[in-house]
Amino acid sequence: xxxxxxxxxxxxxxxxxxxxxxxxxxxxxxxxxxxxxxxxxxxxxxxxxxxxxxxxxxxxxxxxxxxxxxxxxxxxxxxxxxxxxxxxxxxxxxxxxxxxxxxxxxxxxxxxxxxxxxxxxxxxxxxxxxxxxxxxxxxxxxxxxxxxxxxxxxxxxxxxxxxxxxxxxxxxxxxxxxxxxxxxxxxxxxxxxxxxxxxxxxxxxxxxxxxxxxxxxxxxxxxxxxxxxxxxxxxxxxxxxxxxxxxxxxxxxxxxxxxxxxxxxxxxxxxxxxxxxxxxxxxxxxxxxxxxxxxxxxxxxxxxxxxxxxxxxxxxxxxxxxxxxxxxxxxxxxxxxxxxxxxxxxxxxxxxxxxxxxxxxxxxxxxxxxxxxxxxxxxxxxxxxxxxxxxxxxxxxxxxxxxxxxxxxxxxxxxxxxxxxxxxxxxxxxxxxxxxxxxxxxxx
Ligand code: NAD
Numbered sequence: 001x002x003x004x005x006x007x008x009x010x011x012x013x014x015x016x017x018x019x020x021x022x023x024x025x026x027x028x029x030x031x032x033x034x035x036x037x038x039x040x041x042x043x044x045x046x047x048x049x050x051x052x053x054x055x056x057x058x059x060x061x062x063x064x065x066x067x068x069x070x071x072x073x074x075x076x077x078x079x080x081x082x083x084x085x086x087x088x089x090x091x092x093x094x095x096x097x098x099x100x101x102x103x104x105x106x107x108x109x110x111x112x113x114x115x116x117x118x119x120x121x122x123x124x125x126x127x128x129x130x131x132x133x134x135x136x137x138x139x140x141x142x143x144x145x146x147x148x149x150x151x152x153x154x155x156x157x158x159x160x161x162x163x164x165x166x167x168x169x170x171x172x173x174x175x176x177x178x179x180x181x182x183x184x185x186x187x188x189x190x191x192x193x194x195x196x197x198x199x200x201x202x203x204x205x206x207x208x209x210x211x212x213x214x215x216x217x218x219x220x221x222x223x224x225x226x227x228x229x230x231x232x233x234x235x236x237x238x239x240x241x242x243x244x245x246x247x248x249x250x251x252x253x254x255x256x257x258x259x260x261x262x263x264x265x266x267x268x269x270x271x272x273x274x275x276x277x278x279x280x281x282x283x284x285x286x287x288x289x290x291x292x293x294x295x296x297x298x299x300x301x302x303x304x305x306x307x308x309x310x311x312x313x314x315x316x317x318x319x320x321x322x323x324x325x326x327x328x329x330x331x332x333x334x335x336x337x338x339x340x341x342x343x344x345x346x347x348x349x350x351x352x353x354x355x356x357x358x359x360x361x362x363x364x365x366x367x368x369x370x371x372x373x374x375x376x377x378x379x380x381x382x383x384x385x386x387x388x389x390x391x392x393x394x395x396x397x398x399x400x401x402x403x404x405x406x407x408x409x410x411x412x413x414x415x416x417x418x419x420x421x422x423x424x425x426x427x428x429x430x431x432x433x434x435x436x437x438x439x440x441x442x443x444x
Contacts, residue, residue: 001025001077001079001186002076003080003187005027005080005083006105007083007102008032008036008083010048010156010158010265010333011083013039013046014162014165016064017058019187020054020057021058021166024063024187026064029072031068033068046332048162048331051162073105074106074110078112079117079183082099082103085120085265086098092275094121094122096122096123098120107133107141108137115180115184121153121154123277124211127203127207148177150184150203153172153209153210158330159328170198170199171191173206174202174203174207175203176203181200210270211270211274215270215271215288215291217267218262218291222291222292222295224255225295227241228438228439231439237439238439239439258421259420260342261295261301262327263328264336264337268292268295271288275289298338300345302391302393305436306320306417307349309389309415309434312349317350317352318352318388319351319386320351320391321383321391321411322343322353322356322383322391322392323399324357324395324420325363325393326363329396331359332363334360334364337394347374354384354386354387355383356379358398361376381403384406387410387412388413389415389416392416392420393419404431413434414432415434416434418438421437
């Protein structure tokens with residue numbers, strides 16, 4: 001089937017490659033000429049395991065191509081996926097300008113019955129706005145072309161995006177059009193071979209499902225971080241508590257890891273956007289504000305430990321080794337990453353940072369440029385040389401089993417601030433290193 005995808009970011013590019021892989025003929029359109037020119041010569045703009053070879057296979061088979069030409073994109077197909085960004089507005093609500101601009105582009109060029117599928121995360125009711133925008137352009141054109149608007153939110157996770165897209169747990173489709181439903185079933189049939197994964201519902205419920213899912217996950221994290229903070233006050237160990245509650249099948253183990261806060265392009269903005277949408281309906285979604293507030297506090301946690309350990313006046317002149325820059329492992333994405341809050345607080349206090357991340361170094365360079373208080377280094381060992389302490393903010397796998405002897409001999413102040421609870425405090429302390437984890441029994 002011919003498909004056009006507008007927006008070639010984490011969502012659009014991965015989905016396009018996966019669609020091409022199962023045989024669809026996909027045209028990818030983006031307004032970012034640098035990104036498209038790169039993709040045309042095989043340069044993948046993001047780090048996602050397996051993506052490069054899948055894109056290459058798609059291009060080689062001629063089932064995947066890239067363009068900045070919006071008209072070409074519209075002419076390519078009659079099924080259009082919108083996968084552009086929906087960043088937070090100044091007040092935290094979702095900015096729909098890119099989504100509505102694509103809707104307009106489609107309406108200006110479409111010449112046969114069209115299906116407009118919204119994959120971006122958008123507030124409830126956006127489908128109606130897209131419909132209204134398309135209708136008004138068609139009216140201006142003086143044509144009457146039938147079309148449907150479908151909500152099809154995306155649930156992929158950066159770091160495992162390819163697998164999530166190729167083997168989705170569920171496919172949410174929001175539409176009341178039997179024709180659009182039939183076409184969506186055809187597009188997604190290769191992904192539902194063993195069991196039916198498609199859940200068809202009304203458009204507003206589909207839009208809301210995405211926010212409810214992300215807010216639930218963010219709530220689990222903030223809840224657990226709040227428990228970790230209480231565990232500190234009460235001299236309990238949150239890691240033992242985590243195992244204790246995770247073994248209850250009603251709770252489960254996933255998403256209950258305490259840490260130095262969630263980041264990324266989705267949870268922070270989606271929690272904020274739903275809270276703002278609630279406000280527009282005159283409803284105070286108190287739990288969402290608490291989730292946000294707890295997370296903001298949690299991102300400051302490691303810096304607070306550093307202040308507690310050294311005294312704020314003694315941070316100036318320290319050199320701190322930082323392991324991890326991306327907001328989570330297996331991605332180079334630093335949007336809303338806890339590392340950024342920590343870096344900025346450290347610089348403000350006069351410290352220097354030696355940082356290492358397996359994938360996010362270029363991104364850090366892009367964000368911060370060259371500055372004398374940030375040195376990006378090529379290995380996790382290199383950053384230890386000349387450092388006073390080690391800080392961990394991203395739980396990359398190969399940080400799990402470090403060479404503790406090297407840490408002990410390299411770190412002048414022999415202290416680890418671990419924002420992801422990777423190590424056992426007692427074992428680390430037995431090696432002669434001071435250790436700060438999240439919720440590990442120190443008094444608050
Ligand atoms: P992104 O910022 O990586 O990519 C968006 C792309 O859209 C950019 O390349 C941009 O140049 C392009 N764009 C903007 N305006 C355009 C236009 N008029 N025509 C064509 N292209 C245009 O964003 P993303 O992370 O892929 O997220 C896209 C949407 O999917 C967001 O709503 C996000 O909330 C949602 N989402 C993201 C994830 C994730 O993990 N990143 C997961 C699920 C859902």
